[in-house]
Amino acid sequence: MVNVCVIGAAGGIGQPLSLLLALGLPNKTTLSLYDVAGAAGVAADISHIDRDITIKWANGKLPTVPADPEMKKIAQGVDLFVGAWTCSLSSLVSPASLAMSRDDLFNVNAGIVLDVVKTCASVSPKACFAIVTNPVNSTVPIAANVLKSLGCYDKNKLFGVSTLDIVRATRFINDERTPLNVATVPVVGGHSDVTIVPLFSQLAVGKEIAPGRITELTKRVQDAGTEVVQAKAGKGSATLSMAAAGARFALWIVDGLLGLSNPLVYSYVDTDGSQDTKFLAIPVVLGRNGIQQRLGLGKITATEEELLKIAKKAVTTNISKGEAFAKSKL
Ligand SMILES: NC(=O)c1ccc[n+]([C@@H]2O[C@H](COP(=O)([O-])OP(=O)(O)OC[C@H]3O[C@@H](n4cnc5c(N)ncnc54)[C@H](O)[C@@H]3O)[C@@H](O)[C@H]2O)c1
Structure with missing residues (x-):
């Protein structure tokens, strides 16, 4: 049965998305939840819903670490990664971020896309990726290049969620x-x-x-x-x-x-x-x-x-x- 992993599971999108997946996934499937903060709480909450699905979770760290071992653990055996992570103002550490330009924000978000896709694909190279993280028009080509660099790019398994x-x-x-x-x-x-x-x-x-x-x-x-x-x-x-x-x-x-x-x-x-x-x-x-x-x-x-x-x-x-x-x- 499939294993669907939500990255950014504790976020504004991640929480209701995880809930809807918990309600909609077929029986015996696995829902894996990852975030750099708060995944444990979301998982504990969702795991009380009386559905026949397995809930797994892992918390990363803030500030984030590249190739996070926790992410590697949760990425095992995943068939579909749904990426709804972002460097929201709340997840950024420095108040100076409030003065970030659009380009700065692009660079931080793009950097996270790069690292998340690299880490997940290094563990589950045959998985599908559905990218929610904006700007989708650019984050999807970034993900494609990461996957190509790892030698596991499958043009039929990368999706920008529009x-x-x-x-x-x-x-x-x-x-x-x-x-x-x-x-x-x-x-x-x-x-x-x-x-x-x-x-x-x-x-x-x-x-x-x-x-x-x-x-x-x-x-x-x-x-x-x-x-x-x-x-x-x-x-x-x-x-x-x-x-x-x-x-x-x-x-x-x-x-x-x-x-x-x-x-x-x-x-x-x-x-x-x-x-x-x-x-x-x-x-x-x-x-x-x-x-x-x-x-x-x-x-x-x-x-x-x-x-x-x-x-x-x-x-x-x-x-x-x-x-x-x-x-x-x-
Ligand atoms: N595709 C679309 O139609 C669409 C629509 C709306 C929003 N978005 C995009 O979705 C993204 C998420 O939006 P949101 O409102 O949920 O933001 P949010 O800030 O509420 O949640 C983002 C979550 O990502 C987590 N996060 C940050 N860095 C992480 C990392 N390295 N690994 C894992 N998790 C990490 C944060 O802790 C937070 O819980 C944004 O990029 C937003 O622009 C896309």
């Missing part, structure tokens, strides 16, 4: 009026701002909504993270909706790995030459070894084509930034 964009787009269009009953809005491109491209035209109901409104909905999906940050008065970002999206995505991967179904999902992945960017959020079919098939983007309108052009340009820059960082450290 599911929240799909979840939001689906909710927003269904809120337009009832009953639209849209099951899933395809969202392609990347996972930040203008790189997020919902393909509303591919829905039968998409044609029933005025083009001006579609433009507004597209913008709302692209900026939805800010709505949450503002509503939380700057004290946090999307955690609960992200946990719902992340758990759904992880459970789809598990279904594929176990051969229970072949879910069609949208995820930011290695395009394997199927697109003109190295990584992009595209539709893929999951199976026993991760991605079983990469699908085309389908029919899109001239407006969506234009948005995709802008998205790909930004994604290319984000990929280069991640790769440059990885090359400088590996």
Whole structure:
């Protein structure tokens, strides 16, 4: 049976994500929880839920140590790592961090991505990685380079979790009026701002909504993270909706790995030459070894084509930034 490991399990996303996985994973599976602070408490709490799954945990240290032996222990036998760690202000040690620039923050987060993926893959080289940690457009290429440096890169087993964009787009269009009953809005491109491209035209109901409104909905999906940050008065970002999206995505991967179904999902992945960017959020079919098939983007309108052009340009820059960082450290 599978073993799913949440890295950053005590965080704003990590806790509800771990809870939803504890409720949703099939019987006899293992849920492994790791954080640099607080994993023991989350594990003790979750292990009281009457599900037939095994709960394991390990606490790292602060300040973090490279290749943490505790992380190596918990990474044993893992099939899927879900990475929702970050250098949040609370997990940084120095108050000077409050004055960190975006670039500083990128460097710290990117450094953690590098170290976590390296440590986990050195123990479980055949595992899948689902990266939640932002900026996903860059952290996924960093992870790919780490895995390549270890000689265990499998382009079918590395995923950037962009599911929240799909979840939001689906909710927003269904809120337009009832009953639209849209099951899933395809969202392609990347996972930040203008790189997020919902393909509303591919829905039968998409044609029933005025083009001006579609433009507004597209913008709302692209900026939805800010709505949450503002509503939380700057004290946090999307955690609960992200946990719902992340758990759904992880459970789809598990279904594929176990051969229970072949879910069609949208995820930011290695395009394997199927697109003109190295990584992009595209539709893929999951199976026993991760991605079983990469699908085309389908029919899109001239407006969506234009948005995709802008998205790909930004994604290319984000990929280069991640790769440059990885090359400088590996
Ligand atoms: N992909 C998405 O759609 C999406 C959406 C929202 C947020 N995010 C990203 O998810 C990440 C987590 O967000 P959050 O709100 O849960 O943050 P958080 O600060 O609440 O939690 C992060 C957790 O990571 C832990 N951590 C820090 N360094 C670690 C390390 N080296 N190893 C293991 N754990 C470590 C911290 O102790 C903390 O518990 C952020 O990067 C955020 O930008 C992604």
